[in-house]
Amino acid sequence: MAEKIEVSGFRHFFQTEGGPVQATGTIDLSIRAGEFVTLVGPSGCGKTTLLKAIAGFITPSEGSIVCDGKPVKGPGRDRGVVFQELAILPWRTVRRNIAHGLEIARVPRVQRDATVTRLVGLMGLVGFEDRYPHELSGGMRQRVAVARTWAADPEIILMDEPFAAVDAMTRLTLQEELGRLCVATRKTVFFITHSVEEAVFLADRVLVMTKRPGTIKAVLDVPRREAGGRDWDSFTSDPVMQKIAGEVMHLVHAERV
16 A cells, blocks of 8 residues: 655754753654544643644644655645634535535536535534524534535545544544544545544544654554444444454553643
């Protein structure tokens, strides 16, 4: 399987009035095409800094980042980003929010409508297509944000704590729907979270970071997802998955400040 993302010798410093502050240690990682990789670690260890560098929002102080064989020089349409903060337009309906990027790209109406309809179904938004954001729950709005990113059909999806702000039950549902969406679309996903269970539930591989300045201290493989994605009932009763979650928890706990 080809490498989709390659990070080599990455290290980043932020410039402050008091001098440079080291955000990360040296990081090397590779993510294969179609792979779902999660990253978990202590607050402030540099997870979001790394994601923003892959997205092209910041330039690394040291090292290189290559996506699809091309050096990352800035943001690009090959990479879609979903942040914790909602990024949907309040004056657009669910349907038109999801279609927003497609309209900008001048995708033909028939193709655009087909893409939106498919994503509405995959993300559990059927019946809400003509609602506005203020008429939706927080969980529904986050589904719209995810669907809008997928609609633009980027090769790579970068997600930074996208479900952190929703309630626990909604979060479980969103995780299951995201898993099914990834199986259906075969996107390459790099997903940051503070939740160990979320990291293991979603991933093909889990990366664990040390405390700041963060480096990758461990990589754990997770059994392959089934065609229909994972569900929480089977996840919580699977001794193999629970063993992996326990190992990740131990690794993260060892980095407590």
